[in-house]
Amino acid sequence: MKLGINIGYWQRDPEDATETVLAAERQGYDSVFTAEAYGSDAFTTLAWYGARTSRIKLGTAVVQMSARTPAATAMHALTLDALSGGRLILGLGASGPQVVEGWYGVPFPKPLARTREYVDILRKVWARERPVTSDGPHYPLPYPGGAGLGKPLRSITHPLRPDIPVYLGAEGPKNIALAAELADGWLPLFVDPQQIDSLFGGSLAGRKPGFEITATVTTVVAPLEQALAWAKVPLAFYIGGMGAKEKNFHLDLIGRLGYAEEAAHVQKLFLEGRRDEAINAVPDELADSISLLGPLERIKERLELWKSSPVTTLLLAGVKDEPTLKAIRELVDA
Incomplete structure (x- = not known):
């Protein structure tokens, strides 16, 4: 199992x-990933870090499809991939209707069909075999x-590479199946390692050899009670705030993990401003099952x-200091 870090959104x-x-990079980590939603963008920060490194892979987890046309994303990707010496991993996500329609101002419906068209255009641009056309209803070209x-x-x-790796951020069974069919990897968020096969094994059945599953995992090396308190913060934000009350894919995912009632309560409190x-209200068992928490011996x-x-x-999320990065790498390598 490889190790990477997810440094998430950039804040000023x-x-x-x-x-x-x-x-x-010094500790031999395989990759660093950045993110975007409705603030900082993922590509600028990735270019910033890529210019200061020489080996570590550069990934997005995830680039918002609705933020850019497929051609624009293809241009960003081919430029950064070439400047970094072929280190880019392009992670894409369809997001949800609250962000897509409220922030980017484009319609959300039919995310699976849009994703299929989007990836097809990306690969046509990079292959450069002929002028790019697309007859799909979402991104017609010309x-x-x-x-x-x-x-x-x-x-x-x-x-530099006509086959830049494309990973999909996906949470629902159909979207995960689409990732297994179309993409080079899947970027799960909030995943219990003991439930991957039972919940998503069917969706992943069609994945090709070499398919990557690159999971972001909140990691806090501290006394367990303190670590749990930290791990619950992003969970409450995603369950309560990263989606509309009527449609929140993160809430749905937590429900599939076995915490539907608890997640609904967290959302209610969050939307009430509490x-x-x-x-x-985030259950200790939930936070623990999808994270790496506690002293190093427990981790x-x-x-x-x-x-x-x-x-x-x-992908470790939350670890910033080199001694901890080194210690966890040694645990993985042991």
Whole structure:
């Protein structure tokens, strides 16, 4: 099992994670991933860290499809991949209707069909075999309207790699099955290693050899009670705030993990503005099952669950110092 880090969203003060990324590279970590939602973007920070490193892979977990046309994302990807010497892993996500329609101002319906078209156009751009066309209803190329002067075009830049890896961030069974069919990897969030096979084995059945499962795992090395308190904060935010009350894919996922009633209560508290109560209402068992929490001796035991799961790369979220990065790498390698 490989190790990486997920440094998530960039915040202006004081979030320059260069020292953490350099430490991860020194310690032999395989990859660093960045994220975006409705604040900082993923590509700029990844380019910043990529310019300061030489080996570690550069991933997005995830780039929002609705933020850019497929051609724009393909351009970002081929540029960063070439400048970094072929280190990019492009993680994509469809997000949810609250963010897609409320922030990006585009329609959300039919995310599976949109994802299929999106990935197809990306690969046509990178392959550069002919001018790019697409007859799908979501991203038609050329655009069938406007001035009527659009024509199929081929990238004027030759990609370093015509097959940049594409991973999909997916939580529902159909979306995970689409990742197994179309993509080179799956980026699960909030996943219990002991339930991957039982909950998602059917969806993953069609994955090709070499398919990567790269899981982000909140990791806190501290006394267990303190670690649990930290791990509950992002859980409460995603359950309560990262989605509409009527449609929240994170809430649905937690329900599939066996905590539907508890998740509904967390959401209610969060939407009522009772944030501290929402955090406290996240079950200890849930936070523990999808995280790595406690002293190093306990994390060593918990790592065995991940090692015996289908996960191929573990992305540590929350670890910033080199001694802890080194200690966990040694535990994984043991």
